[in-house]
Amino acid sequence: MSHPNPHSSYVHVVPLWVLCAVFAALLVFTALTVAATWFDLGGWNLILAMAIATVKAALVALYFMHLRYDNPFNALVFVAALVFVALFISLTLLDTLQYQPDIRSWQQAHPAD
Amino acid sequence: MSNLSPPEAHENSEHSAFLAHHFESHKQQFAAGKLGMWIFLLTEILLFGGVFCAYAVYRSNHPEIFEWAHRFLDKFLGAINTTVLIASSFTMAWAVRAAQKNQTRLCTVLLAVTLLGGCGFLGIKFVEYKSKWEEGLMVAHYFKPTPEALEHIKHLEADTAHLKSKPEEIPRNAGIFFSIYFCMTGLHGLHVIAGMSAIGWVLVRSAKGQFSSAYFGPVDYVGLYWHLVDLIWIYLFPLLYLIH
Numbered sequence: 001m002s003h004p005n006p007h008s009s010y011v012h013v014v015p016l017w018v019l020c021a022v023f024a025a026l027l028v029f030t031a032l033t034v035a036a037t038w039f040d041l042g043g044w045n046l047i048l049a050m051a052i053a054t055v056k057a058a059l060v061a062l063y064f065m066h067l068r069y070d071n072p073f074n075a076l077v078f079v080a081a082l083v084f085v086a087l088f089i090s091l092t093l094l095d096t097l098q099y100q101p102d103i104r105s106w107q108q109a110h111p112a113d
Numbered sequence: 114m115s116n117l118s119p120p121e122a123h124e125n126s127e128h129s130a131f132l133a134h135h136f137e138s139h140k141q142q143f144a145a146g147k148l149g150m151w152i153f154l155l156t157e158i159l160l161f162g163g164v165f166c167a168y169a170v171y172r173s174n175h176p177e178i179f180e181w182a183h184r185f186l187d188k189f190l191g192a193i194n195t196t197v198l199i200a201s202s203f204t205m206a207w208a209v210r211a212a213q214k215n216q217t218r219l220c221t222v223l224l225a226v227t228l229l230g231g232c233g234f235l236g237i238k239f240v241e242y243k244s245k246w247e248e249g250l251m252v253a254h255y256f257k258p259t260p261e262a263l264e265h266i267k268h269l270e271a272d273t274a275h276l277k278s279k280p281e282e283i284p285r286n287a288g289i290f291f292s293i294y295f296c297m298t299g300l301h302g303l304h305v306i307a308g309m310s311a312i313g314w315v316l317v318r319s320a321k322g323q324f325s326s327a328y329f330g331p332v333d334y335v336g337l338y339w340h341l342v343d344l345i346w347i348y349l350f351p352l353l354y355l356i357h
């Protein structure tokens with residue numbers, strides 16, 4: 001980035017209209033995710049809700065958190081965190097789903113009071 | 114030092130009180146600080162990963178508990194709180210921009226508005242927690258809904274007619290939902306308080322006129338933290354309040 005004068009910023013300054021547009025989009029997606037619960041889409045309701053949340057999260061990360069304009073290494077740190085959380089959750093789920101049948105048969109043998 | 118470009122030479126000649134000795138320029142100091150902040154945010158994401166993991170395990174194994182118990186949460190208050198947090202994230206991002214452009218007064222005002230947003234969020238959260246306490250909607254085996262609370266969810270039928278569970282049939286271990294609800298929103302609430310403290314700190318420094326287009330790092334780092342708090346709530350809202 002060039003420095004026309006010493007008082008200009010050495011980072012990308014996000015234009016105000018971009019911040020306003022992202023804010024408006026986040027409000028629209030919030031309304032959408034609430035409205036989506038009025039429709040019965042079966043298992044797709046959860047997937048749709050998570051897809052909308054992910055679009056909102058991406059807008060926050062890219063524009064409010066500057067990742068779109070930043071050193072890509074910072075984005076790599078962020079994505080690495082998400083990858084490890086995904087690994088953590090999926091491996092734990094594999095394990096707990098494995099012994100659910102035992103829990104169910106125990107619960108059937110010991111009905112709640 | 115003759116190979117330095119004019120702006121960096123200019124910065125060095127200022128001997129800014131806010132440029133640490135071991136950095137060559139404000140730009141280098143900012144880049145280092147920002148990477149440090151992102152690594153801290155990585156540890157925060159992993160911390161929240163723990164509660165999200167608990168949620169995933171219990172919801173996949175006991176969907177009926179989540180479907181039945183989420184009726185006790187107030188969708189309207191949840192949506193209002195989401196909006197409040199998104200608005201405060203917007204004013205925070207704007208405050209960073211103002212600091213970068215030497216708009217010191219605007220930056221101070223926007224930080225104050227962001228802090229107010231945090232207060233609003235916690236205020237609404239307090240109202241929600243208080244009603245959960247009064248209705249006996251507590252964690253694990255302390256989950257003892259009052260007759261009024263059980264009566265209340267029967268009258269939500271218009272909203273919940275599609276749900277497979279019946280309001281009057283309390284599923285086994287229903288308290289698990291509120292254990293997870295209080296862990297997730299409680300941990301998030303603590304982060305809101307921490308974020309508000311950090312915003313208060315940069316607010317005071319901004320009011321003292323310490324930030325400029327050369328030195329605005331702390332506003333930016335605190336902003337990143339506040340946006341992460343917003344980002345986590347963006348997932349908590351549909352996962353807890355909008356179960357279908």
